[in-house]
Amino acid sequence: MKLLLISKLARSSRAINTITQYSRVAGELGHKIAVFGEKQLDFPELQFSLDVPAFDIAIFIVYMPSDFPDLPYLASLLDGMPKSRRVIIDCSGRYNETIRVEHDFNHLEKMDGHQGWEWIEAFQSVADRILQPTLTPRRDDVGSFLFHGYDPEGVVHPVASAAEATQHWSRSKKYGVAYVGNNWQRWTQVQRFLGAIGPIHQKLGPIALVGSDWKRRPDWAVQMGIKGADVDPEFLQQLDVETGDAIPFTELPGFLSNVRFSPIFQRPLFNELGLVTNRMFETFIANTIPLVMVPESLAESIYGSAVRPLLPTNDIGSWLRDMIRNPELYWEAILTVRQHLTVHHSYRQRLTELIAVLGR
Amino acid sequence: MHTPVNILFVMERRVNAGSIQALANYIQLGKKIGHTLAVYGNPDPQLSEIYFSNEVHLFDYVVFIFESKLHWVSGLQLAHLLTIVPRSRRVILDADGMYNPVIALDGYDRNHASERDRQRWVSSYEALADRIVQPTLWPCQSRVQSLLFYGYDSRGRAVQTSWHAKRVDIMHVGHNWWRWREVSERLLPAIERIRGAFGDICFVGLWWDAPPVWAAAIGQDAAFSVNSQRLRELGIRVLPAVPYRDVISTMSKARINIMTQRPLFRRLGLVTSKYFEIFSADTLPLIMIEPEHAERIYGPSGRDLVLHDDIASKLVDVLERPKKYHEVVQAVRRHLTTHHSYERRLHELIEMLDGHQPAVKAG
Numbered sequence: 001m002k003l004l005l006i007s008k009l010a011r012s013s014r015a016i017n018t019i020t021q022y023s024r025v026a027g028e029l030g031h032k033i034a035v036f037g038e039k040q041l042d043f044p045e046l047q048f049s050l051d052v053p054a055f056d057i058a059i060f061i062v063y064m065p066s067d068f069p070d071l072p073y074l075a076s077l078l079d080g081m082p083k084s085r086r087v088i089i090d091c092s093g094r095y096n097e098t099i100r101v102e103h104d105f106n107h108l109e110k111m112d113g114h115q116g117w118e119w120i121e122a123f124q125s126v127a128d129r130i131l132q133p134t135l136t137p138r139r140d141d142v143g144s145f146l147f148h149g150y151d152p153e154g155v156v157h158p159v160a161s162a163a164e165a166t167q168h169w170s171r172s173k174k175y176g177v178a179y180v181g182n183n184w185q186r187w188t189q190v191q192r193f194l195g196a197i198g199p200i201h202q203k204l205g206p207i208a209l210v211g212s213d214w215k216r217r218p219d220w221a222v223q224m225g226i227k228g229a230d231v232d233p234e235f236l237q238q239l240d241v242e243t244g245d246a247i248p249f250t251e252l253p254g255f256l257s258n259v260r261f262s263p264i265f266q267r268p269l270f271n272e273l274g275l276v277t278n279r280m281f282e283t284f285i286a287n288t289i290p291l292v293m294v295p296e297s298l299a300e301s302i303y304g305s306a307v308r309p310l311l312p313t314n315d316i317g318s319w320l321r322d323m324i325r326n327p328e329l330y331w332e333a334i335l336t337v338r339q340h341l342t343v344h345h346s347y348r349q350r351l352t353e354l355i356a357v358l359g360r
Numbered sequence: 361m362h363t364p365v366n367i368l369f370v371m372e373r374r375v376n377a378g379s380i381q382a383l384a385n386y387i388q389l390g391k392k393i394g395h396t397l398a399v400y401g402n403p404d405p406q407l408s409e410i411y412f413s414n415e416v417h418l419f420d421y422v423v424f425i426f427e428s429k430l431h432w433v434s435g436l437q438l439a440h441l442l443t444i445v446p447r448s449r450r451v452i453l454d455a456d457g458m459y460n461p462v463i464a465l466d467g468y469d470r471n472h473a474s475e476r477d478r479q480r481w482v483s484s485y486e487a488l489a490d491r492i493v494q495p496t497l498w499p500c501q502s503r504v505q506s507l508l509f510y511g512y513d514s515r516g517r518a519v520q521t522s523w524h525a526k527r528v529d530i531m532h533v534g535h536n537w538w539r540w541r542e543v544s545e546r547l548l549p550a551i552e553r554i555r556g557a558f559g560d561i562c563f564v565g566l567w568w569d570a571p572p573v574w575a576a577a578i579g580q581d582a583a584f585s586v587n588s589q590r591l592r593e594l595g596i597r598v599l600p601a602v603p604y605r606d607v608i609s610t611m612s613k614a615r616i617n618i619m620t621q622r623p624l625f626r627r628l629g630l631v632t633s634k635y636f637e638i639f640s641a642d643t644l645p646l647i648m649i650e651p652e653h654a655e656r657i658y659g660p661s662g663r664d665l666v667l668h669d670d671i672a673s674k675l676v677d678v679l680e681r682p683k684k685y686h687e688v689v690q691a692v693r694r695h696l697t698t699h700h701s702y703e704r705r706l707h708e709l710i711e712m713l714d715g716h717q718p719a720v721k722a723g
Contacts (some may be wrong), residue, residue, distance in 0.1 A: 070433025072480070079443045079487070114436055119413070122440040177714035332403065 002032045004055035006077065008067045009035065009043055012211075012246035012355060015061050015091060018148045020045045021347040031352060033256040034078060037069065052080035057358050060088045060127065065112055078126070086127040089147050089255040093273045094119040095130050096138055103227035104185040110224055115188050123136050131357065134274040134300055145357055146302075149350035150281040150341035156257045157287045162331035168287055169260070169327060176205025176257040181279060185228040185267040189293060191235065193263060196316035198239055202316075204205060204320065205260060207241045207266065214257070216241040256286035261320060263291040274298050281345060284338055289323055289330055302345070306336035315340075365710050366396040370426035372432040372443065373399075374498070375406050375600040376566075377457060377535060381633040382510045384604065385702045387411050387708075394597040395706070396635050398543045400441070409605065416444045420712045424488060425453045426618060430481055439560065442488075448487040451713060457628040459485050459492050460500050465667035467536045468624040470644055473579060493712060496629040497656060507712050510633045511705035512696035518612040518642040523682050530675070533607060534634060536567040538622035540585045547618065550595055557676055563656035564610060604633075611641035616678055618667065619647045625668040629653060634699060644678055644685050659695030664688045696721055 004028070019035065023046055026033040034049035034057070035044065050073070052058070058081045061067060066183065068074055078086075093099070093106045096114040100220075101120055107116040117324045123130055131145035159165040190209065201207060213221075213229050214236075221229040236243065245256055256262050264283050266275075271294055280302060283290040292299045301309050310333055313319045323330050367390075369383055383399055387410060390397035398413040400422075416422070422431075422445045435440075442450075457463075457471055458481045464470040472478040484490055493507035500679065530551075532543075566572075568591065571584035591598060602610045609619045619638050624630075626649055637658060638645040646667050647654055654662035658711050665688060667674055 034397035064620055065434045065436040068439045070431050071438070074435060074438055075447075075484070075487035078439065083443060113434060118436060118440075121414075122436045125440045239518040280558055296445065 001057065002055040002136075003354075003358075004034055004036050004049065004052065005061060005069070006057045006058060006069060006268075007037045007061040008064070008069075009040065009046075011042060011250075011314060014063050015148075016043075017249040017252075017282060019061070021149065021151055022351055023047065024160050025347045025351050029348065030352065031353075031355065033336065036206065037073060043258070045268065050076070052077055055081070057138045058086045061091060062088055062094065062123075064196045065114060072164045080295065082236070083126070085126050087129045087131060088123050088127045089145065090123065090130055090132045090142070090162040091147065091275070091277075092267075093132065093134075093269060093275055095132065095142060096273070097122045097152070099269060099272065101272045102185075102188055103230070104267050104269040106269055106273075108226075111226060119152040128326065129357075133276050134271075136274045143357060145354065146276055147354075148276055148281055148343065149280045149347040150338075151285060151347055152338070152342040154253060154285045155338065156285060162328045162335055165287075165331040165335060169289070169331065173258050173260050174206065175208050175259040175263045176201070176203075178208040178210060178256070178264070179263050179265060180198045180210045180247065181265065182211040182246060183229050183231055185269065187230040187232075188217065188268070189265045191232065193265075193293065193316065194239055194241065195237070197320060200317050200321060201239050203324070206258075207239060209236070209241055209245045210255070211243040217326040252282060253286045256283060258287045259286075261291055261323070262286065263293050265293050271295050274301075276302060278335060281341060284334065284341060289327070289334065291320075303337045303338040303359050304344075306333050306340060310337070362394070364394050364396065365713065366653075367417035367419045367713065368398055368413065368416060368422045369402050369425055370400040370422055370433060372427065373404060373407065374399070375603045376418070378427050379453075379633065380407065380410070381604040382702075383635060384409050385431055385511065385513050385516075386706060389706055391701050392677070393703075393706075400437070403430070404613070406603075416441055419445075421451060422447050423451045423453055423709075423713075425455060425693055426458060426485075427455045428458075430458075430484055443529075445489060447551050451491045451493065452485050452489045453507070454485070454492055454494045455509075455630070455632075457494060457496070457624065457630055459504060460471075460628065463624060463627065465623045465627060467539075468541055468582060471624055479635060494628070495631050498520060498620065498629050500628070505712060507708060508545060508631055508700070509705065509709070510631050510636055510657070511702040512636040512693075512700045513640055514693070514697045516608065517535070517640045517693075518608050519644050521612070523615055526613060526615045527616035528560045528562055529679070530561040530616045530618060531564060531611060532618045532620065533564045533602070533638075534610055534620065535565040536563075536571075536584060536586050536602065537585050538624065539620050540587075542623065544587065544590065545649070545673060547620065547667075548590065548594060550667075550675065553592060553672045556674055557679060561594070562599050562614070563591065563596055564599045566601045602607070608641045611643050614643055616675070617643045617645050619645060619649075621649055625651070626650065629656075631657060636696060639689065639696055644682060644689060645692075646674065646678065657700070658692045659699070659707060661691035661695065663687045666693065 005019055016305040023033045036046040037048050039048045071119055096106055098107045109115050131143045135144055137144050157168045216232055218229055262283050289324055290310055292307055296311055299311055308331055385396045401411045403414050406719045462472045462475055462478050493505045495509040497506055499506050529534055567584050569588050575581050575584045617638050619634055646665055648667045651663045651666045654666045
């Protein structure tokens with residue numbers, strides 16, 4: 001099958017890793033994937049095409065309004081591909097009633113100029129099929145398709161046993177704890193987590209937050225009164241937290257492999273809707289202990305029951321101390337989760353599922 | 361009895377610039393005679409007179425109005441519009457003459473910064489719609505139709521007040537966008553020579569005090585070039601822009617209003633709302649366009665209102681013999697009522713949409 005993906009690409013956010021993985025496995029499975037648009041030199045991993053009629057299906061990967069291409073491309077795309085052969089993957093739950101969770105939301109007019117009904121109406125007019133990366137879509141007219149996946153061949157240090165993994169992991173690392181992700185709707189969780197590890201942060205090693213807007217609340221958020229990019233620089237300073245700019249997706253596994261503990265945070269909205277992200281899978285290929293800070297039911301539904309030791313307890317400090325004392329137990333869990341992900345969530349598996357969905 | 365036609369305009373919302381005044385007229389008139397005309401989108405408290413609609417499926421045609429920006433419509437909205445409205449029912453009004461070769465005038469005004477930029481506009485238009493219209497009597501491209509679009513609202517004329525009661529002698533309403541060269545090289549030297557004969561002179565609009573901070577970032581320093589010191593030295597007051605609904609009443613505060621137009625528009629013969637608004641105001645309009653073009657739009661009397669060769673003498677003559685010029689203005693207004701009313705313009709628009717050549721005549 002020939003699939004044309006439509007997405008605004010960025011090297012350090014949204015679905016770039018997922019799109020690259022699909023491109024990689026498509027050839028192996030006898031399919032063809034290209035990103036709609038002119039060749040972008042920043043993305044040598046990807047094929048690009050403007051030849052709409054040459055493709056069977058157009059897949060819109062939507063996070064924000066600008067994921068729909070500019071003129072003239074959008075017009076030629078929509079006029080060249082009938083609605084019945086267009087699909088939307090709604091990565092952030094836009095195709096739902098308006099939902100507020102803490103400061104998080106799926107629609108906010110002052111943020112992007114669109115009310116909730118506009119998202120609904122636009123999605124309904126653009127495509128016959130709408131998929132969301134959740135096991136539990138709320139609307140009857142949405143299909144479940146997890147979209148993101150796991151790359152077993154991308155594991156940074158493949159190991160045969162938990163003991164071997166522990167040995168690798170126990171070598172010197174630059175950071176004790178690091179979170180890679182932009183400061184968007186995550187501060188409440190990050191603050192709570194950092195507060196909990198505060199008493200043992202010297203023991204853990206350096207802490208880092210890597211991504212945009214961790215240094216301070218951005219001006220646009222202040223001007224617009226948006227709370228989703230809150231941050232407390234003084235609090236971070238007290239814990240000697242290092243903040244760094246976003247890193248390209250290709251550097252993420254290597255970066256996390258130089259980190260002892262890597263929390264996986266998701267936006268409150270995503271946790272509420274059960275939406276998965278690339279980070280839920282990608283963190284497991286790094287030589288790091290993932291701290292799975294997503295709701296237990298979502299975690300178990302994706303990772304299997306073996307993930308339990310990697311889910312936080314009420315006493316985060318004690319939990320991490322135990323990991324330091326007895327890492328092999330946790331690496332047992334990680335390796336079991338990796339097996340589960342390989343079987344159930346590999347990109348080969350995911351693309352096969354997508355082709356099956358599209359063929360229906 | 362005519363068949364009702366429903367037309368949806370998709371345009372960038374600007375309360376003090378562009379085509380919004382024309383839209384207000386079209387909407388009001390359509391309502392009166394049984395057509396539905398609306399602007400796409402949610403109601404906007406700043407534009408309370410404008411009827412907005414999101415119910416794209418209720419409209420027979422969608423007219424995209426492009427001015428100086430190409431990417432003002434959100435991808436989400438555009439995706440919705442393009443799916444619901446087939447290409448055959450989409451039309452582009454190319455208000456700023458972007459669907460043309462690159463035109464650069466004296467190394468100053470231009471429609472495109474580069475051939476690449478032009479390509480982007482042309483391919484966008486061609487991808488979007490089969491039909492492109494321009495508000496000029498002589499489009500340069502064979503596939504572009506002429507549709508003047510902007511018109512004269514005789515019922516919207518300001519109440520006449522005493523010439524002597526007006527506190528402002530000369531007013532210029534318009535933004536400083538590609539206008540400084542003409543203003544500084546032709547108008548200001550003339551004013552300088554006869555400054556003592558006039559009282560208050562005002563420039564109303566954006567960027568006469570300073571260029572916007574973002575001008576350089578978008579590569580448009582030249583478009584906003586200004587010497588505000590020179591204006592101050594000539595005792596010319598600069599006042600902020602007014603919303604479209606206040607343009608006519610603002611102009612009516614002055615005895616004389618001067619209309620300038622950017623060189624590109626003059627070259628392409630593009631008309632704007634201002635061409636007609638200035639004749640709805642209670643003022644003596646003087647227009648800085650080519651006399652031939654003035655005659656084509658305003659009729660033979662239009663030539664008498666052109667500031668062309670000896671601008672200073674003309675200004676003094678108008679001040680000294682207002683009665684004569686009021687009669688000229690009345691003749692132009694009669695011409696505009698006959699040839700450029702919004703009733704006529706709406707008829708031309710509907711004819712064009714229905715597939716006929718618009719019956720635009722210069723009169």
